[in-house]
Amino acid sequence: MALAPLQPVGLPPVIAEGGEVGPVQSGWRLALREFASNKLAVAGFAILVFFILFCFVGPLVYHTNQYTANLTQATLPPGAGHPLGTDDSGFDELGRIMLGGQASLEIGFFAAFIAIVVGAIWGAVSGLLGGAVDAVMMRIVDVFLSIPFLFVVLILAVRYGASVLSLSLVIGGFSWLFPARLVRGEVLTVRVRDFVAAARVAGSTRARLIGRHLIPNAMGTVIVNVTFQVADAILTVAAVGFLGFGLHYPNVDWGDMLSTGVQYQQDGYWWLIYPVGACIVLTVMALNFIGDALRDSLDVRLRRR
Amino acid sequence: MIAYIIRRIGTSVIVVIGVSIVIFVLLHEIYPSPARDVLGLKATLAQVNAWNKANGYDAPVIVQYLRYVGHLLQGNLGYSYAENQSVAALFQERVARSAYLSGMSLLLAIVIAIPLGIYQAVRRNSVGDNVATSLAFVTYSMPVFFLGLILIQVFALSWPVLGFEASQSTSVLTVMGDWHDMLLPILTLALITVASFSRYMRSSAMDVLAQDYIKVARAKGLPERLVLLRHLLRNACLPIITLIGLSIPNLLAGNLITESLFNYQGLGLLFFNSLSKADYPTLLAYTLIGAVFVVIGNFVADLALSAADPRIRLV
Numbered sequence: 001m002a003l004a005p006l007q008p009v010g011l012p013p014v015i016a017e018g019g020e021v022g023p024v025q026s027g028w029r030l031a032l033r034e035f036a037s038n039k040l041a042v043a044g045f046a047i048l049v050f051f052i053l054f055c056f057v058g059p060l061v062y063h064t065n066q067y068t069a070n071l072t073q074a075t076l077p078p079g080a081g082h083p084l085g086t087d088d089s090g091f092d093e094l095g096r097i098m099l100g101g102q103a104s105l106e107i108g109f110f111a112a113f114i115a116i117v118v119g120a121i122w123g124a125v126s127g128l129l130g131g132a133v134d135a136v137m138m139r140i141v142d143v144f145l146s147i148p149f150l151f152v153v154l155i156l157a158v159r160y161g162a163s164v165l166s167l168s169l170v171i172g173g174f175s176w177l178f179p180a181r182l183v184r185g186e187v188l189t190v191r192v193r194d195f196v197a198a199a200r201v202a203g204s205t206r207a208r209l210i211g212r213h214l215i216p217n218a219m220g221t222v223i224v225n226v227t228f229q230v231a232d233a234i235l236t237v238a239a240v241g242f243l244g245f246g247l248h249y250p251n252v253d254w255g256d257m258l259s260t261g262v263q264y265q266q267d268g269y270w271w272l273i274y275p276v277g278a279c280i281v282l283t284v285m286a287l288n289f290i291g292d293a294l295r296d297s298l299d300v301r302l303r304r305r
Numbered sequence: 306m307i308a309y310i311i312r313r314i315g316t317s318v319i320v321v322i323g324v325s326i327v328i329f330v331l332l333h334e335i336y337p338s339p340a341r342d343v344l345g346l347k348a349t350l351a352q353v354n355a356w357n358k359a360n361g362y363d364a365p366v367i368v369q370y371l372r373y374v375g376h377l378l379q380g381n382l383g384y385s386y387a388e389n390q391s392v393a394a395l396f397q398e399r400v401a402r403s404a405y406l407s408g409m410s411l412l413l414a415i416v417i418a419i420p421l422g423i424y425q426a427v428r429r430n431s432v433g434d435n436v437a438t439s440l441a442f443v444t445y446s447m448p449v450f451f452l453g454l455i456l457i458q459v460f461a462l463s464w465p466v467l468g469f470e471a472s473q474s475t476s477v478l479t480v481m482g483d484w485h486d487m488l489l490p491i492l493t494l495a496l497i498t499v500a501s502f503s504r505y506m507r508s509s510a511m512d513v514l515a516q517d518y519i520k521v522a523r524a525k526g527l528p529e530r531l532v533l534l535r536h537l538l539r540n541a542c543l544p545i546i547t548l549i550g551l552s553i554p555n556l557l558a559g560n561l562i563t564e565s566l567f568n569y570q571g572l573g574l575l576f577f578n579s580l581s582k583a584d585y586p587t588l589l590a591y592t593l594i595g596a597v598f599v600v601i602g603n604f605v606a607d608l609a610l611s612a613a614d615p616r617i618r619l620v
Contacts (some may be wrong), residue, residue: 143323148595150561155588158580159335238448239562243577262454266462277451284446
């Protein structure tokens, strides 16, 4: 027999304090809603998507010849036919920015991907195994962290030539250290939880523990770190390119374009400098917005548990 | 405390040894011997091998590493064949100028960031705070050289107040006195540093303002100015101490980009030139010293923080 209602029949039903009770929000959806409510984050995301489309889809729409130099058309100011003018080899500047953006973004994302994958596995294994293995693995991380990053990147870029692949490998090869530390910290926190003990007791292998339990729970921090890794990688590529050790003609990246532009600064050819610089700044800013918002939204989610 | 210092020095030494091995092996892999630089590009393989044997470059890597470390400890940083001088002499010429640039910009950054961070925390969410945060954010996302280019355009080209090339003088005193040429490089580096320092300063100051002792001080009737000066300032500056310690490596190294942009004859530009000339002995010495500075910087940061903040017990 059902229990009698506690309030007199005929009155409107009492709604619990705080408004309507909706379905329980799961973790990721909650984080996504927090993220979407942060205007800066949405703006950042939109800017990032815009740049990806601009750089990769743009050239399909806006055709320019980026492979044949045309010195009679060199360093023209913005005007008919060339919305952003031409550079010193006669290439259309807008088209060049698109091409440069492809390389910069590719290297940025690829380097961050390498950094995260290697770092997450290293950190997870180190955190799980613990003891002497953990100590040795973390000392190795400390040693590599002490190596001045930019120098070694430059030395390797000079020696092994600069291509999208080599730059990504070199930058990623030094960026995995920070995620490794982060993931190890997260794993150390997670591994003492009950569900890990339960999985162990149920006979799960170490690989399964890492892949199925530890890493997914450390994902929050990892995702935040990914966005900052991409931002840093893009800045590093720009720095390497600016110093002249980036991609070579006819390939180009944004840093390389800035280094060309600098030569013409005193001649007043502003269109060789500021549009490219603005692209770098906007892309990195967008990534920082997204990263900050992700960090805030994931923190709140954790706090609400 | 003493036990901690001893243990920390021990770990640091191990890390430095590890770093030096990694860097040495890496560079040895890239550049096994300077034989070709000395004998010329047309030297035959036999001549190269003979030179290597005579000068010890055919020994196993470990032996060469130990020999190199032995030299280092005696102050011999190697010999640069590209510049035809000892590496130590090359460094000595330039270290004072690099130190000046880094030191001045760090000082300027601190002088700007601390009051800025406090202002942002005290006037939280005001227009000034939001403007400052946005500016800091934009600067933080900007590559150093782009900021430098903008500053050059504004202050040296469009409105010719300052010089666009750093002082080329070899005397550090002349460099120090030449504010017309040095202000832009110092300002560029300082602004980039302020962008990150002020973020930390702001959040640290906000944390301090929420503390009880601030409330007590105000309740006691202490004028706001003294509350800020005596209590907020001292407590909010603690993260800055760590950040300064972490900036020590830049005294040698991190100004590579700024120095090349402003053509300032410092250690950064030396590294850049060595790269272009494939002058590996200099690159090796440079990277090693940079790594040592990083380790020292971390150590000093921890020590300084524990000295400044009695709540931290280093165990």
